[in-house]
Structures are given as structure tokens and as C-alpha cells.
Amino acid sequence: MRIAVTGATGRVGRHVVALLADDGHDVVRLSRTHGVNVVTGVGLAQALARVECVIDAASGSAAGQARPTPDAALEFFAAAADNLHRIGHAVEVQRMVEVSVIGVDQFTSGHGAAKYAHEQRMLNGPVPVRVLRAAQFHEFVPQLIDWGIDGGIARVPTMRIHSVAARSVARGLVDLATDPEWAARPTRAEPPFPEIAGPDEGDPVEMATRFVTHHRLPLRIHAVTPDDPIYTDGRLLAGPHAARTGPTFEKWLNSATAAPPVRAVDTTGCSSAADSSGRHDTSPANRCPQRPVTCAQRNSRVVLDR
Ligand SMILES: NC(=O)c1ccc[n+]([C@@H]2O[C@H](COP(=O)([O-])OP(=O)(O)OC[C@H]3O[C@@H](n4cnc5c(N)ncnc54)[C@H](OP(=O)(O)O)[C@@H]3O)[C@@H](O)[C@H]2O)c1
Numbered sequence: 548m549r550i551a552v553t554g555a556t557g558r559v560g561r562h563v564v565a566l567l568a569d570d571g572h573d574v575v576r577l578s579r580t581h582g583v584n585v586v587t588g589v590g591l592a593q594a595l596a597r598v599e600c601v602i603d604a605a606s607g608s609a610a611g612q613a614r615p616t617p618d619a620a621l622e623f624f625a626a627a628a629d630n631l632h633r634i635g636h637a638v639e640v641q642r643m644v645e646v647s648v649i650g651v652d653q654f655t656s657g658h659g660a661a662k663y664a665h666e667q668r669m670l671n672g673p674v675p676v677r678v679l680r681a682a683q684f685h686e687f688v689p690q691l692i693d694w695g696i697d698g699g700i701a702r703v704p705t706m707r708i709h710s711v712a713a714r715s716v717a718r719g720l721v722d723l724a725t726d727p728e729w730a731a732r733p734t735r736a737e738p739p740f741p742e743i744a745g746p747d748e749g750d751p752v753e754m755a756t757r758f759v760t761h762h763r764l765p766l767r768i769h770a771v772t773p774d775d776p777i778y779t780d781g782r783l784l785a786g787p788h789a790a791r792t793g794p795t796f797e798k799w800l801n802s803a804t805a806a807p808p809v810r811a812v813d814t815t816g817c818s819s820a821a822d823s824s825g826r827h828d829t830s831p832a833n834r835c836p837q838r839p840v841t842c843a844q845r846n847s848r849v850v851l852d853r
Pocket of ligand 1: 553554555556557558559560577578579580581583584585586587603604605607608609648649662681682684685686687
């Protein structure tokens with residue numbers, strides 16, 4: 548089966564690509580890295596030629612960059628959904644699978660609302676779409692740390708989630724896309740949508756603390772309480788019909804293949820000033836209040852690859 552994957556280099560998309568290839572499918576990778584832009588539509592018509600099914604796993608985030616604003620996320624998802632439907636329909640794509648988020652319909656603002664608008668837009672286009680609502684990925688924890696880094700601390704939101712490995716979500720997406728009954732008669736999905744989640748309830752604050760300890764990162768995790776109660780009142784937890792699948796966060800963390808690589812360099816929050824050559828004055832009067840540091844350490848920060 549010829550299947551295209553948007554977000555082919557992303558946290559979940561890269562696993563979708565690998566699983567499809569392992570299963571012997573003809574995989575078309577869609578991302579800007581591969582010369583295809585789902586927002587502008589550049590390269591999309593050529594890439595979707597003879598494609599039977601699209602698995603949509605793109606998002607507007609980019610590795611190493613700040614989190615897009617909710618408005619930017621809304622614009623990204625709207626343009627991407629419209630292009631996938633318009634161009635996909637024109638070149639006779641038969642069906643699409645979208646990865647969404649558990650509890651997404653509960654959001655009335657912010658990134659969650661942008662994602663809900665995406666789900667709606669995907670469902671309401673001309674190409675039949677199935678939705679898989681996933682819990683936050685284990686891989687989302689290092690992303691939250693990265694977004695929250697400020698000197699030697701990382702501010703991480705407290706949440707109630709059943710986090711799940713991106714690879715397990717990828718398996719669920721591949722199974723939906725290749726379901727022979729749906730392939731024979733593609734119809735648009737109706738709620739309740741299938742959900743996929745990890746085995747345990749966890750809080751990203753505690754998971755982030757385990758992550759930085761595991762990777763020996765010089766960071767302290769500070770808990771932040773999100774404004775929207777949806778994050779902490781249980782509405783993002785998996786429903787009773789959710790598929791619950793491992794590995795646990797702990798197993799994922801200890802797995803060499805699943806844990807994201809970490810480019811970590813020291814960060815100290817040192818306040819000593821650099822001279823014109825970039826060297827830092829580490830004399831007692833100007834020494835970093837946390838601990839003595841070298842110039843290289845002062846100028847560095849922790850960077851987490853995805
Ligand atoms: N992260 C989570 O915890 C989580 C949980 C549940 C559901 N989801 C959903 O899963 C989906 C994927 O999330 P993710 O975290 O795996 O994404 P991600 O790691 O942020 O990856 C984003 C992907 O989208 C591609 N992309 C970005 N802008 C693009 C553009 N203009 N045109 C084409 N490709 C573009 C990126 O590749 P290039 O940079 O090469 O273009 C990359 O492959 C999203 O819809 C998200 O809402 C995520």
C-alpha cells in the first residue's frame with residue numbers, strides 16, 4: 548500500500564514511517580526536510596500522486612525552537628488540513644488518519660483549542676478521515692523541559708496524563724490506516740473516537756525530574772500550575788474505552804532506542820559578566836553565586852534533541 552506520512556521526521560511520524568516500512572508498505576515521507584510544505588502546499592501534489600492513504604502527524608513545532616503561539620498553531624493546522632483535503636482529493640487520495648489528543652474537545656482556548664479545530668477541519672473535508680486520540684507522548688516531557696528552560700531551571704506544567712510512547716501511538720495509526728475493512732469502504736469516523744494511552748497516570752513535573760536525573764542534566768525542575776483547570780482536573784486522562792499500552796515512562800526512559808538523544812551542556816545561571824573577548828570574570832567578587840564556572844559554561848545552555 549502506498550501511504551504518505553506528514554510530519555515524517557517528528558516524534559510520532561518517524562515511528563510511523565519506520566513501522567510502515569517494516570510492514571513492507573511504500574512510504575512517502577512528507578516534511579519540509581523532504582521538500583514538502585503542508586502549509587504552503589509546495590511539493591504536496593507531486594508527493595501525493597498515487598498515494599492511497601495519508602497519516603497526518605505534522606505539527607507546527609520545530610526542533611529547538613520556541614513553542615508556536617496558539618494563533619500560529621491554529622493557522623498551521625487550518626492551512627495543513629485544507630491543503631491535505633484539497634490536494635489529496637484532487638489526486639484521489641482515498642482516506643486519511645489524523646492523530647489527535649485525548650480530551651481535545653474540552654479545550655476552549657490555547658493550543659488545545661487549535662488542535663480541536665484541526666480535528667474538526669480534518670473530519671469535515673472531502674476525504675474520509677479516521678481520528679486516533681492519543682495521550683501526551685513520553686517524548687513530550689523533554690519538549691516541555693526544553694520550552695521551560697530558564698538558566699539552571701526548567702519550568703514544567705503540572706498535569707494529570709496517561710503518557711504513552713510515541714512508537715505505540717504510531718502502531719495504532721498504522722493499524723487504522725491499513726485496516727482492510729476501512730480500506731474497502733472508507734467512511735468518515737464518528738465519535739466516540741478511539742483513544743490510546745500509556746499504562747500509568749503521571750505528572751510531567753515528576754517525569755521531568757526523573758528525566759533530568761536519568762540524563763544527569765544540570766537542571767532543576769520547577770512546577771508551574773497551568774491557568775486552565777483542564778490540565779489538572781482529570782479531563783485529559785484516558786477514557787474507559789482507551790487502548791492502554793506500554794512501555795511505561797520508566798521503561799521508555801531506560802530504553803536506548805526510545806529515549807531521545809540529549810545534547811546537554813552545562814547551564815548555571817551564573818550572573819558574572821563577560822568581558823569584550825567573551826571571557827568571564829571568575830574572580831571572587833564576580834563569581835557565579837551558584838558555583839564557580841568557566842566562560843564556556845556560562846555561555847552554554849541545555850539543548851534537548853527530539
Ligand atoms: N506531542 C504529543 O505529546 C502529542 C500527543 C497527542 C497528539 N499529538 C499530535 O501528534 C501530531 C504530531 O506531533 P509531534 O509531537 O510528533 O510533532 P513534532 O515532533 O513537533 O514534529 C512535527 C513534524 O511536522 C513537520 N512539519 C512542521 N512544519 C511543517 C510544514 N510547514 N510542512 C510540512 N511538515 C511540517 C516537521 O518536519 P519539518 O520540520 O522537517 O518540516 C516534523 O516532522 C500533532 O498533530 C500533535 O497534535 C502530539
